[in-house]
Amino acid sequence: MSDNNKINTRMIAFETLLEILEHGQFSHIYLKAVLDKYAYLDKNERAFITRLVNGTVERKLQLDYIIDSFSKTKAKKMKPVIRTIMRMGAYEIFYMDSVPDSATCNEYVKIAKKKGFTGLSGFVNGVLRNVSRQKLEVKFKDLCTKYSMPQWIVDKWTSEYGKEQTEEILKGFYEPQDLCIRVNLSKVTREELKEKLESRNISVRICDTIDSACYINGYDSLASIPEFNQGLFYIQDYSSQLVPYRAGIKDTDKVIDVCAAPGGKALHAAQIASQGSVEARDLTEAKVSLINENIQRTGATNITAKQWDATEFDQAAENQYDVVIADLPCSGLGIIRKKPDIKYNQTEESLNELVQLQANILDTVCKYVKDGGTLCYSTCTINKDENENQVSNFLSSHKDFTMVNMEQLLPDSSHDGFFICVMKKN
The missing domain is CATH 1.10.940.10 (NusB-like)
Known part of the structure; x- marks a missing residue:
């Protein structure tokens, strides 16, 4: 230079x-x-x-x-x-x-x-x-200046995780991370895609814990990769790819993703529910356009996108779905590595508003789950009020649901901070 x-x-x-x-x-x-x-x-x-x-x-x-x-x-x-x-x-x-x-x-x-x-x-x-x-x-005298994290967040996590674990979390945000992609297995195998990308001098590492994931490095821009434009892979973090697997989606399931943009989880669900159907919803026309753009690029045929406010009850959807994916608006404090300014833009007040919004949406969309069906709640944060505490409050007021599995991923070199809870309707 x-x-x-x-x-x-x-x-x-x-x-x-x-x-x-x-x-x-x-x-x-x-x-x-x-x-x-x-x-x-x-x-x-x-x-x-x-x-x-x-x-x-x-x-x-x-x-x-x-x-x-x-x-x-x-x-x-x-x-x-x-x-x-x-x-x-x-x-x-x-x-x-x-x-x-x-x-x-x-x-x-x-x-x-x-x-x-x-x-x-x-x-x-x-x-x-x-x-x-x-x-x-x-x-640097404290965790706030050492890791450039607002004091209120440091205090909150210290009370929830302890000082030692909080420092590990803060360190995790600075771990270098290759870009995680989800391979469109309906079009190409991971090995075939690896060969194609490596011929373009892009390094590829196949993930050994999720069947659809790879990590790539050494590319200039995504738009310059023909395989991306052909819909052979999709940008989707490891944690996000876990959702359809944890939700236990089967090939004939009817699935709805209530806050779907840009559509990664919904498209992944459509790939797994190959004989079923997926409806991907979001709040604004712009977000639905984004979902449609990704549906078109990947060539999925068993998925439709619809504009709908997740807080508004849709009577036509009541008891209609085998799986409801509720990856809800959250503080985003698990993905600070991707959006570094998010930690400065959140406040304790905005956090409380999000917790209430999540509760309202869960209370609404849980009605779309069939008897014996699954509600999969997830966030890209590590705050307990939005995660474990939210689930606890939901289950205490919805006795027809039982928890199947709950996991909190903390940020490290292979994934971002993420929370997933799978609940079954009795």
């Missing part, structure tokens, strides 16, 4: 971070749009932007702590442009070694000048050079 291109990629990363950290854009959506816009860039340049953006968002609280240790003006008092520059510079100095620290400082001084802050370029230079000189002396 030439020096000139490095300046450009840093500027792209800067503009992206300004939108995410200062203007409230969602990191995973906005960064994807930026990478699509700059699809012509070299693979290494795109990887540089991705790492710098995600890393700066992921470590935001820690970076502010570092900045505050070396600057009389605290990060929260800085102008948004300068704060973004300082966070990026601190992240590069601590976590990236593509160029010497002195060159990194120079690049951020240039960005400050380009953005009209020539008067503060000396300040940027002075603080970042101090960070560079004394970075080995910086000590």
